[in-house]
Amino acid sequence: MCQFRIVIPTKPSNNKITYNSKLLFIGSCFAENIGVNFLNYKFSSIINPFGIIYNPFSIKTSLEFLISQKKFTEEDLFFYNDLWSSFYHHSRYSNIDKEKCLQNINENIVKSSEFLKNTDYLFITFGSAKVYELLKTKSIVSNCHKLPSSKFKNYILSTDIIIEQYKILVDKLLIYNPNLKIIFTISPVRYFNEGFFDNQLNKSTLFIAINEITKMYNNIEYFPAYEIMMDDLRDYRFYKEDMIHPNDIAIKYIWDKIIDTYIEKPTKLIMNEVDNIINAKNHKPYNINSEAHQKFLKTQIEKIQNIQNKHENIDLKNELNHFKSQINLTEK
DSSP states (O other): OOOOOOOOOOOOOOSOOTTTTTEEEEESSHHHHHHHHHHTTOOOEOOOOTTOOHHHHHHEEEEEHHHHOOOOOOOGEEEEEEEEETTOOOOOOOOHHHHHHHHHHHHHHHHHHHHHHHHHHEEEEESSSSSETTTTEEESSSSSSSSOGGGEEEEEEEEHHHHHHHHHHHHHHHHOOOOOEEEEEEOOOOOOTTTTHHHHHHHHHHHHHHHHHHHOOTTTTEEEEHIIIIIOOOOOOOTTTSSSSHHHHHHHHHHHHHHHHHHOHHHHHHHHHHHHHHHHHHHHSSTTHHHHHHHHHHHHHHHHHHHHHOOOOOOHHHHHHHTTTTGGGGGG
């Protein structure tokens, strides 16, 4: 029988994620796509504590800020388009109120810094090797915040620079958290704004750099998200309307590959139980006070309690409160 597609092999990793694992995701929007799935299944996770970041240098800077638990001050912000912002943060941190902007930034750094100290798996997703340097300060920014392009110069990082900088970073990370394991991915989103060749150069630079970095350390491995999208899913029906970003079907397919690579059957069974609870929470009854629905609620509460008695790290408080709030509603 003819085979009409290439299935990218992903062999099971020796590093296994369980509900006792802590996971931190940092990098491009693809890091968020995968991180959200782990979060939805109630794994202990933090996703992009600085917001979406695309280039390796800014990702490194962000992780170093977490290690040093940097405290941002007014001098680290700028005011533009009626908002206070940080060049090291995504616009989701921008605010019309300077103090609220700083508070949100610093609270997230403290929280994420402590989390990183005990993180088991750090997922780093490179999006592009291109960086934007603010001419005024000669510093590479994580986000340009739509300032005029004349304020920046851009260029593609060399593989040597990325490798050199990540050797420094990984050594720092292992001092901060000796048990940390790092999983690199390359975003399957292609950047065509400045041409097809530029995109290929970008991605090739990242591939070479990651290949060399993984050779240096036993705690680092690579997951082929980019290759799965480009070859296994080589069809535009797996893209959104912009023909650039993977659609939900593609993300689900890559997610399933990650599950098969890093999660074993006992954890998969718990994930199924959690998924059933979440689906039950989204169930819309015709009559909240009916005998059948009240029985349904009590069954779900019992299931949640059984899960939490066995797995203290699974947080189902919202689901538990949701079901409890509907018990004997007519008697309240």
